[in-house]
Amino acid sequence: MPDTVREKANQSLAMVEEVTAVVLPEPVAANAIVPLEKADKPMSDEIRRRMAEIDMSDTNSIVSFGSAAQAELQEISQSMLADVRNKDVGPAGDSLRDIVTTIRGFSVSELDVRRERSWWEKLIGRAAPMAKFTARFEQVQGQIDRITDNLLTHEHTLLKDIKSLDMLYEKTLQFYDELALYISAGEAKLAELDTKTIPAKEKEVQGTKEDEGVMKAQELRDMRAARDDLERRVHDLKLTRQVTMQSLPSIRLVQENDKSLVTKINSTLVNTVPLWETQLAQAVTIQRSAEAAGAVREANDLTNELLTANAKNLRDSNKMIRQEMERGVFDIEAVKQANADLIGTIEESLQIADEGKARRAAAEKELQEMEAKLRETLAAAKAKKTGLGDTASAAMPKG
Template sequence: MTETTRSAATAILAEVENVTAVVLPEPGGEVVPLADAPAPVAESIRSRMAEVDLSDAQSIIGFGSRAQAELQVISQDMLTDVKNKDVGPAGDALAQIVTTIRGFSVSELDVRRKASWWERLMGRAAPFAKFVARFETVQAQIDKITETLLGHEHKLLKDIKALDKLYEKTLEFYQELALYIAAGEAKLAEVDATVIPAAVAEMEAATEDQKMLKAQALRDLRAARDDLERRVHDLKLTRQVTMQSLPSIRLVQENDKSLVTKINSTLVNTVPLWETQLAQAVTIQRSREAAESIRAANDLTNDLLTANAENLQQANRVVRQEMERGVFDIEAVKKANATLIATIQESLVIADEGKKRRAAAEEELVKMEAELRDTLASASGRAAKG
């Protein structure tokens, strides 16, 4: 690993620790009704109630949509960033460095091995010279892979920070939905308790020539009230889906954090340790060749081969175990996805049932309107006869 890459990996260690130490807040509980809300929250709910104008259908359709605007901007920015960057899987780079390390054979250092007649005929280099050449080749490969890993680490850190912001805005949207739901329910209660009864009284007190107009106005008011009820129901469904997305964001972020930690550990600890062992192997072999007899050098070489093989095996075991740990996270993702799908399907079933009930209510309204017209017509006839 080059000195530049080593310095960059060490310098980024503090940032990795800070990013991985961030604890994301948990979402709130149930929606607090207006009657039970503290003063600041109650004021926020009333301000959102003021956004509803029963005479303006657009205000009902757009009720609560303003809360999602900033969340959509952040989501679009993240999607754009994903489309624009050309990033290979960081896990592949980790696997590549492990493969490179495992592919390096320290057995080539064995000077006891006599060159074959073919090697003598072709004039091939001695085992130690071949070992050094092999070391330099593998070192170049490691340098290239570590630079790639460092680039992945920077990009993953950027993604983690972006997910922090996305989680924060999603949580704000979740809490904002609670305020809109409380405002909508309070508005519905107000309409049922005061506005509709007042409209009914106004219709009953109207003159005969105004009764039909008042009756139509009452019907429009009730229709607007039902539209608001459906909109509040949609907001409740949206809040449920939003609550499901919060742990999904956290799970993706935790996976990125785990991968960043593995990459940084590889760059800061594993690769330098491996390089040190190889450098020690070269240095020790040179000193042995100069200071000891062939027999002593052969014995020490066997010890060196055993130690290096065990060290490489241990390092490989640690890296492979750490890389395979991600499989459990995938199962968690599958479970969360299945739960989300079941929730959405259940919501659709509930929505269909609500639609059927509203259709039945609509038939009753039509029937009531017909009865009202018949009654009014009968009353008019009697008045004419009188």
Template sequence: MSEATRQEAAKALAAVEEVTAVVLPEPGNEVVALDAAPAPVAEEIRRRMAELDLSDTGSIVNFGSAAQAELQQISQAMLQDVRNKDVGPAGDSLRNIVTTIRGFSVSELDVRRKLSWWERLLGRTAPFAKFLARFEDVQGQIDRITDDLLGHEHKLLKDIKSLDLLYDKTLNFYDELALYIAAGEEKLKELDGKTIPAKEAEVKAAPEPDQVMKAQELRDLRAARDDLERRVHDLKLTRQVTMQSLPSIRLVQENDKSLVTKINSTLVNTVPLWETQLAQAVTIQRSAEAAGAVREANDLTNELLTANAKNLRQANEVVRTEMERGVFDIEAVKTANADLIATIEDSLRIADEGKRKRAAAEEDLKKMEADLRDTLASAKARSTGSGDSLGGSVRG
């Protein structure tokens, strides 16, 4: 880690100690009524009662809204550069509402969703970032991580200070709501105890032609009174929600302070440890690669020695065998001699067999010739003697 990063971390640590030392005030408990309030508070309650104009519905509806103006400005300033992705589930809910209104789905933009077969075909599932990270400079990656951590630290420190201001303004709004609630309740007490009974008496005492108008004014006054009661009830609910938001702001602040402290510890302690361990890992990896290269060289040498010895033995055996052989192998001569003798014997046997067959054929020829003569002689005797009568009877 560079010296500039260490200095930034030291500055951040001082800022953490500064924001941690801030003690936030506690909110008040109950709403103080006008008759029990101290003089300054009573004056503030009367001033807020003066804001009410029962003849103007808008003054009742907007009663107490001015107290939230400054709080709203601070909240808007905090949200000025915030994107939906920065507010977690709340941002997701807001984004879903917006996309529903606009008519398209954000699921196509969600990197956590299951990709379609077309996207898988195009290779969007390939861990391209991991592939690129393999070829990036290690020190550059560490510096990038430290820069990101410093950026988060600065944002969190800014958020802590903004939350301090937001807490103060929320607490002021909480106290202002108490004043408006006290003013509203005092006004309701005044209406119920004085104004409305006086208007009722005025209606009864009015001449008959004016009673309808006076009765309408009484109804309007009672309606305004009911609107004011509902408004005061809403202010009480708002005050309760505001009181619940105060510990929430504190909790977020404490979490942010813990994160800033953890980030600072990571920058000061963990990142140098990373660098030391990575340096060791590089040395170990290079030693392993060198050992692997030496092992491969030794293996190659052994393989060459073994292969050459084996090849030499085989070649020597072939050469020496050929050197010790004669021009003709005795076995080949024996085989050729045996084949020659067998050939001669076969020739003699075939010749004797031919003679025997010719002698037998000659005997067969003589026998066939004798048989043919006898047959011809017999046929001639039949044609001159009984053979004619026999032949005639056969023909007749």
């Protein structure tokens, strides 16, 4: 870990100790709404001051009764939400986004980054594999530095949130107490209307002449309607106070979670990251040793393969050479075969010659017999004196 990161982590540790040391005040009981008649002098003055905000003839003063108490609380909430995106608030942000997209006419599924991607999006979505590929060739120390920077950013954000939640808690508690004053003022005003103002108005209507009674009666009805509006407004303030009461422990719970996360992040920066570096350094050494051992193994395997292959080649070549050296110029089998073939050739030549001589002798004998037979035939024909004998005998050659 670089010295700058270690220094930032130590500085953050002091901030963590500072925010964890803050003790937030506890809210009063849920039913601690003090009526006007039971309030002490300072509180009764505050209640009467809020009662003075009510103008029964002005509907807006009734509708907005108690809204001023939420001004500071709203400012803090708005400042905390100024740079927040929907994705940062989880399911609540999803619900808000659904409403906005419905109003705008967009399809919520088209804007949901967690939906199942289409085949085209899967085809072109190469960020994750490319990021993994790139990470393989990045320096380990650079990756650790990026992790620590990211953790420091989260830590600072959480520390800021914790302080903002402290202010939010204090303003919420003030709003909670302020609502009690407004509720007491509203109930006191309702009691005043029910016991004094409205009965006095009713007597005034009863004592008014007939021609003026209609206007007075309308004023009485308007007063009663305004009184009912005020009662509903006080009831809403009571509900708001109850919800505010429930939000106080929620803020405390979020704060405690943030404090735990900040402590864990700081412990990771101070203790875990150096341990990472040590373990990664060991991993580098182990990997390099394994690679060296693999290279040595491959070299030994190559040596053994060369020795075995050379020995086998030497044996095969020596056998072939020695066999060729021990052979004569001519193989006895070849000489014997050649001699046998020569003898056979001579014998076949003599046999063919004898057979040819015998065939010639037989042919000569047959020629003599045919010639003798032909002569005898011609002689016989001459003896018969056919007239052809002389011609025939003249045509035959003399023996």
